[in-house]
Amino acid sequence: MNKIVRHAWTAGHSAELYGVNEWGADFFSVSDQGDVTVQANIGANTTSSSLLEIVEEVRQRGIDSPVLVRFDNILAEQISRLNNAFARAIEENDYRGKYRGVFPIKVNQQCHVIEEITRVGAQFGHGLEAGSKPELIIALAHLNTRDAHIVCNGYKDEEFIDLGLHACKMGYRVIFVIETPSELPIILERSRELDIKPIIGVRVKLASMVGGHWNATSGDRSIFGLSIAQLISVVDKLRAESMLDCLQLLHYHLGSQIPNIRDIRSGVVEACQVYVDLVREGATMGLLDLGGGLAVDYDGSKTNFIHSRNYNLNEYCTDIVDVIMSTLDPQKIPHPTIITESGRATVAYSSVLIFNVLDVATFEPSHVPEKIEDDEHSLIHNLKDLVNAANVRNLQECYNDALFYRDEIRELFKRGQVNLRSRSLAENLFLKIMQQISQIAEDSPQKFEEVTQLREQLSDIYYCNFSVFQSLPDVWAINQIFPIMPIHRLNEKPQRQAIIADITCDCDGKIDRFTDIRNTRKMLPLHQLKDNEEYYIGAFLVGAYQETLGDLHNLFGDTNVVSVNLTEGGFEFVHEIEGDSISNVLSYVEYDPQTLQNRFRKIAEQAVREKRISAADRLKVMNAFSASLRGYTYYER
Ligand SMILES: Cc1ncc(COP(=O)(O)O)c(C=O)c1O
CATH class of the missing domain: 3.20.20.10 (Alanine racemase)
Incomplete structure (x- = not known):
C-alpha cells in the first residue's frame, strides 16, 4: 500500500532554511540529492559538483578533515x-x-x-x-x-x-x-x-x-x-x-x-x-x-x-x-x-572550511523513572508532579516551580543533605519538564520570554574537528558571522538545534551566532549523527582575512588545503598543501622536535633501567612519539 507522506522535507526546504540561495551568490546551492553543490561557468555552460563528493575524494587521497577547499x-x-x-x-x-x-x-x-x-x-x-x-x-x-x-x-x-x-x-x-x-x-x-x-x-x-x-x-x-x-x-x-x-x-x-x-x-x-x-x-x-x-x-x-x-x-x-x-x-x-x-x-x-563532527552533548534527561521511591526527598516528588503537568495556561508557573525545586535540591546537595543519585534524579526530572515546556511554548502563538531562552539553554553542543582561533578567527575576535550549514543529508529534516564547539580547550572556542535572513540565530538546525557515518559541516565565504589572521591556540596548526578546479566533467585537484604537522607547530613556538625526541628517549631509557618498561616497550613508545610528531594537529580517526 502506498503511504501518503504529507509535507515531506525536501532539499528545497533546506536551501530555504539555511538561506543558501540568498548568500550563495550563484556559487552554492542544494541539489535534489540533498548535497551542497558548488557551481561555476565554463564558457556558456554551468558546471556543478557536490561538496560531499569533493570531500570524499579528498579523503581517499589521505587528506583528513578539517580541510579548507579553495x-x-x-x-x-x-x-x-x-x-x-x-x-x-x-x-x-x-x-x-x-x-x-x-x-x-x-x-x-x-x-x-x-x-x-x-x-x-x-x-x-x-x-x-x-x-x-x-x-x-x-x-x-x-x-x-x-x-x-x-x-x-x-x-x-x-x-x-x-x-x-x-x-x-x-x-x-x-x-x-x-x-x-x-x-x-x-x-x-x-x-x-x-x-x-x-x-x-x-x-x-x-x-x-x-x-x-x-x-x-x-x-x-x-x-x-x-x-x-x-x-x-x-x-x-x-x-x-x-x-x-x-x-x-x-x-x-x-x-x-x-x-x-x-x-x-x-x-x-x-x-x-x-x-x-x-x-x-x-x-x-x-x-x-x-x-x-x-x-x-x-x-x-x-x-x-x-x-x-x-x-x-x-x-x-x-x-x-x-x-x-x-x-x-x-x-x-x-x-x-x-x-x-x-x-x-x-x-x-x-x-569553504569543511569539518567533521566528533561528538554531541545533548541536554536531555537520560532516565526518568515511572515511580519515585517514597523515601526520596519531598522536593523530588514535587518535581515529579510537574512532569506532564504543563499546558499553555500554566506554562510560566510550571517553569518557575521547576526552577525553584531544582535550585533547592542543588542547595541541599551542597550541604550534604541530598546524595549524588538523588541529585541526578532531580536534574533528569527538571530536564524532562523543561523539554515539555519548551515544546508547548514552540507550538503556542503566545510569547514566553524566559522559555525562549530555555530553548537555547537546552540546545545541543556539536563538537567539531577544527579550531575557531585558527580557521575562523574573526568569529572569536569581532563576532563575525559566516554562513554555516551541513553539506549533505539536506533532504532530511534537521531535527536538532545546536551550537558548535571546536576542539580547543577554550570556552571562547565556539560558534553560537548563525546567519539568518531576518536576524541572527543562536542555534543552528543540524541532523542527528548516524553511527559509522561522518557528518560534515561547511563554513562558507571564509576566503578573506581568516587564513593568516588565524593563530596557534592550543597548538592547532594550519588545516589541510586543497585547491579545486571545476571542469565540464566534474572537478580536478590542482594544488594541495598539507596542514601543519605537530612537529611544525612545535617548531613555531621554538621547540626543536629532535631535542624533544632526545629528551624523551632518555626518560624512556631511564624507565627501562628502573624496570618500569621493557626494551621492547621502549621501542613501541618511541615509535608512537615519532609518529605523533609527524601527525596532523587535529583529531584523526
Ligand atoms: C587600505 C586598505 N585597502 C583595502 C582594504 C580591503 O578592504 P575590503 O576587504 O573591505 O575590500 C583594507 C582593509 O581594511 C585596507 O585597509
Whole structure:
C-alpha cells in the first residue's frame, strides 16, 4: 500500500532554511540529492559538483578533515565580475577613464591565491596593493604587466622605497601612497639619490563616516591617512621641490564591509572634491583610489545590517562612476582612472572550511523513572508532579516551580543533605519538564520570554574537528558571522538545534551566532549523527582575512588545503598543501622536535633501567612519539 507522506522535507526546504540561495551568490546551492553543490561557468555552460563528493575524494587521497577547499573558478569569476561590472558602468555612462582594480594582498596572501588573481587579472590590468615589504616582494614577483598598478600603502622605510623606485625604473607602476607626513622627505631623498622619479599618492582622512564594524577606519580620528591640513602641507612641499607632477593619486579607505551604499556615495562625493582641488593646485593626478569596503552579503538579507549590504555590484560601480562624473564634469576635469582595493568581496566566496563532527552533548534527561521511591526527598516528588503537568495556561508557573525545586535540591546537595543519585534524579526530572515546556511554548502563538531562552539553554553542543582561533578567527575576535550549514543529508529534516564547539580547550572556542535572513540565530538546525557515518559541516565565504589572521591556540596548526578546479566533467585537484604537522607547530613556538625526541628517549631509557618498561616497550613508545610528531594537529580517526 502506498503511504501518503504529507509535507515531506525536501532539499528545497533546506536551501530555504539555511538561506543558501540568498548568500550563495550563484556559487552554492542544494541539489535534489540533498548535497551542497558548488557551481561555476565554463564558457556558456554551468558546471556543478557536490561538496560531499569533493570531500570524499579528498579523503581517499589521505587528506583528513578539517580541510579548507579553495575554488579557483570562483576566484576567477569574482575578478571578472568586478572588472566587467566597472566596464559596463563606464560604457553605459560614457565615462572617459578606466577602471584598474588592485587586490590588497593582506586579505589573502597565500601564494596560490595571488597566482590565480594575477593570472586572471592580467587581462583586466588588475594589480596588487602592498602594505609591507614582504607584500611588495610578492607583488613584484607576480605582476608582469605594465598595465596594472602596485599601490604601496602602510609605513615605508628606505629599503621599501628603494625597491619600489628600482621597480619603477623597470616599468612597473609602483605608487607610493603617503600615509603620514614623515614619509615624504624619505621618498624625495631616495628618489634624488637614485635619480628615479616616484609616482606619489596621498591617503586622506575623510570626514565622511561609515556604518558597520570598521567605522573607526573613517572620520577625523582614523589612524591612517593625512588630515586636510597635512595634505596641503604635502602639496606645498612637493611644489617647493618642483615635484607636483609626481602627485598622481588620491586614496582613501573608509573601512572594510561597508553595508550601506549611502556611505559609499558620501565618501566618493567628499573625495572627488579633494581630487578637484588637488588638480587645481597643479598636481598631475589621474588616479582616484577608493580603497576597499565593497561588502559581502554574509547572511543574504540584502540589508544594511553589518554582515550584509544593501546594494549589488552593479549599483556599487554605477554609483561610483556617477558621483565622479557629476562632481568633475562641471569643473571640466578629466575623468580619472578609478582604482578600488576590493579584498573581501574578491576572495571571500572562494574558500569553504569543511569539518567533521566528533561528538554531541545533548541536554536531555537520560532516565526518568515511572515511580519515585517514597523515601526520596519531598522536593523530588514535587518535581515529579510537574512532569506532564504543563499546558499553555500554566506554562510560566510550571517553569518557575521547576526552577525553584531544582535550585533547592542543588542547595541541599551542597550541604550534604541530598546524595549524588538523588541529585541526578532531580536534574533528569527538571530536564524532562523543561523539554515539555519548551515544546508547548514552540507550538503556542503566545510569547514566553524566559522559555525562549530555555530553548537555547537546552540546545545541543556539536563538537567539531577544527579550531575557531585558527580557521575562523574573526568569529572569536569581532563576532563575525559566516554562513554555516551541513553539506549533505539536506533532504532530511534537521531535527536538532545546536551550537558548535571546536576542539580547543577554550570556552571562547565556539560558534553560537548563525546567519539568518531576518536576524541572527543562536542555534543552528543540524541532523542527528548516524553511527559509522561522518557528518560534515561547511563554513562558507571564509576566503578573506581568516587564513593568516588565524593563530596557534592550543597548538592547532594550519588545516589541510586543497585547491579545486571545476571542469565540464566534474572537478580536478590542482594544488594541495598539507596542514601543519605537530612537529611544525612545535617548531613555531621554538621547540626543536629532535631535542624533544632526545629528551624523551632518555626518560624512556631511564624507565627501562628502573624496570618500569621493557626494551621492547621502549621501542613501541618511541615509535608512537615519532609518529605523533609527524601527525596532523587535529583529531584523526
Ligand atoms: C587600505 C586598505 N585597502 C583595502 C582594504 C580591503 O578592504 P575590503 O576587504 O573591505 O575590500 C583594507 C582593509 O581594511 C585596507 O585597509
